[in-house]
Amino acid sequence: MIPNGYLIFEDESFLDSTVAKMNALRKSGQFCDVRLQVCGHELMAHRAVLACCSPYLFEIFNSDLEPHGVSHVKFEDLDPEAVEILLNYAYTAQLKADKEMVKEVYSAAKRLKMERVKQICGEFLLSKMDSQNAISYRNFASSMGDTRLLAKIDCYIQEHLLEVSEQENFLKLPRLKLEVMLEDHVSLPGNGKLYSKVISWVQRSLWENGEPLESLMEEVQTLYYSADHKLLDGGLLEGQAEVFGAEDDHIQFVQKKPPRENVHRQLSSSSSGSLSPGSVRQPCKHDWKYIASEKITNSTYLCLAVLNGVLCVIFLHGRSSPQASPSATPCLQKSLSFEASPQEEEPERLLAPMHYARSGLGTAALNGQLIAAGWCNFEAWICFAAVETWLKKSCVNVEPVRKGKQCCGVFGQFPISPIWPCSFLLKKYCPFEMAVLMVCVCSLNNKLYVVGGSDPCGQKGLKNCDAFDPVTKEWTSCAPLNIRRHQAAVCELDGFMYVIGGAESWNCLNSAERYNPENNTWTLIAPMNVARRGAGVGIYAGKLFVVGGFDGSHALRCVEVYDPARNEWRMLGSMTSARSNAGVAVLDDFVFAVGGFDGNEFLNTMEAYNPGRDEWSTGAEASTLA
Structure with a gap:
């Protein structure tokens, strides 16, 4: 059509053809007049095209004293692949990036002041956000100073905080x-x-x-x-x-x-x-x-x-x-009566104390008796090997086990030290080349599992998990823990192994995880209400009872119970005494806490928990040992 004597023709394929040719010229380096040096990689381009797409580069080119020469622009903090993606976008108006590259593309677009690309990358991240990556996405948005993206991520976290709180990056x-x-x-x-x-x-x-x-x-x-x-x-x-x-x-x-x-x-x-307002900054x-x-x-x-x-x-x-x-120690109101006014019992009515004050001992219920094995004097870091057993209200010594080197655990129904596999039970079969302190020890499916621990300095936690087969006398390396931890509580329940709390570099943890031997995987479960290391754990009525411990400042009296069916922790009545590194065992429908350290001294006392009344007591009439 020729209105008013003018020829008007629109070639719909021209633009696509032209930009494709220009991008091909860029990639071949033809007619390029600018070189981008990105972390050792050189990317050629045409300054006119880049100046139209990037206000940042426009400012640089506009101030160039030699506009007709080849420009060199250097970036030491951008990803070369991300910059290449932005160059393709500048020439073709198509943004194509793998999901793993979106953050890098966003960062490069921020530097080049390409606001539309930033917005598109931010919307993509929001579309992929879930409880597992919400914290990492928020950290990224914060580092980019993107208040709009931060606000939307915070709205998501507000609606899904409990789910987010169960993820590893939240727990850290x-x-x-x-x-x-x-x-x-x-x-x-x-x-x-x-x-x-x-x-x-x-x-x-x-x-x-x-x-x-x-x-x-x-x-x-x-x-x-x-x-x-x-x-x-x-x-x-x-x-x-x-x-x-x-x-x-x-x-x-x-x-x-x-x-x-x-x-x-x-x-x-x-x-x-x-x-007064304004008196300080x-x-x-x-x-x-x-x-x-x-x-x-x-x-x-x-x-x-x-x-x-x-x-x-x-x-x-x-x-x-x-x-x-x-x-x-944090506890619920129902246990305050025990804290405010501890029961005063006649000496003959108290649960019989041990002959020795013990911390870091191993305990077990066997043939209607409670057995306490070994203990650790943390001041001198010396472990002892005496064993005691309770018959009714009496407490007698039995033959000592062989000397251990660290706090005790329980293998099946028999107390053992986590380091005893090296020096006693397993002798030459131990695979460890260096000392490993404060490990978790547990029996599962007729194998001995040694989990976590710390280096000889007691500072760096480990994720290691190894299983020993006493029949073949062979060790097998298992999947590592999700979180480094030492001084954790460990137990077996319904074919799974649970590792609870502990510490990493003395930072107490409230996280817990479960090991499935069928597929060799560790899965984080709901975190405890109170972070603790050196806690005791016992199994009663298909639930985990986590007792006492240390929160980084005080020995704890508080007790929590975990219900695997609901993946939920609930606070219980607190003990009458704070106890860290106490022994815990279940006997005749009572949970017993034995010995431990109260923050001032090692204890030889014990107390029993009555699940029906949600109460702890040191009185002998509170249990079937009376």
Whole structure:
């Protein structure tokens, strides 16, 4: 058609043909006038094309003093394959990238200021997000400074926090453990208000004491929530703290340590001791953020938050009875009566104590008797070999087993030391070339499994899992653990092996995993409510009872039970004594905790748990041993 004397013709194939030819010229290096050097790789292109697609390169080319010469642009922090993908897009308007490359393409597009590509990559990541990768995606979006992508990922985490919390990358996040004690008839506020107070408390704690965030995570922090809605440091209960007001009428901060000198001067200049707005430089707002939380039980909360720019897990446990010791172990209210007023029994009515105080012992129920074997003196790191057995209320010595080198475990119904396979049971058949400390030992399908442990320095946890067949006298390497751990609890239940808690580099774990010998795989199960190492474990009514342990700061009294059918942990009544590295055995429908270390001394006492009453007692009438 020729309207008004003009010839108009549209060649629909011309554009596609032209861009294809231009891309072919680029790949062959013909007529190229710019060279991109990306981590040792050279990519040729035409500056006019790149300037149209990348504002970043446009700025560079526009400032070039020699516009007619060949330009060299160097990138040392981009992926060459990702840049090649962007070049193809610049010439063909087609973005093709394997899913493994999307993050790298996003990063390169951010550098080149190609906003449309960033958006497309972000939408692709969101479409592939699930509970397993949500944390890694969030870390990526945070490193890219993409607030839009972060907001959408945080919305997903808010809706799926429990599923996300079961994944390995969540379990590896830094963890802040808080125990909040409540006055009578006072309950914690709703999740949002609760964690805004907690985050403010962390901010002030770091500012007042001048310590890094890591120092708050080294031990359980005890706080106190008063009837007038003030969040206080638990040190106030012991009369060891000074109180300072805050701008927020509902928060009062208490510090145990004297403030830094310049802060002290500022506080001294105010007669009221309050912190006036603007008196100090506050942390950047974007570095502190509440993301999501879940109320796990009536008194237990789980939260994901950004603290001082670090993605962290906050585990919070509320307790009644502010008269209790701030260093007490997290537990539910139903066990508070035992903590506040331990039962006083006549000596003859108590469960008979052992002849020796023991920690790290092995225990077993055999022919209606409890057997305790070996123990460890951690101060001298010496292990002993005496064995005791209980008949009714009496406690007698029996022949000692051969000397062990580490804390004891149980093989079937017989106590053994995890290192005894090297020096006693298996002698020359042990495959380990170096000392391995604090391993887990368990019998499963007539084989001995040695799991985890640490290096000789006791610092680096191991993922190793090896099985010994006593018939063939051969070792077999099994699939490794998902998480490095030593001083974990281990047991067999319904043809599976469970490894629970423990520590990695002395950072206590609340994670647990299950081994399936049929397909040689480890699977993470729901995490415990309380991170612990050196816990005892027993099997009763098809469930796992995890007893005591150490949380990195205190020996624990709290007890949890795991239901495999529901993949769920539930807190039980607490023991009358804190016990780490105690022996645990089940006899006549009672769970017994024997010996251990209470944080001050090694114990020769024992106590029994009555599942029907959800109570622990040291009284002999509480069990069938009476």
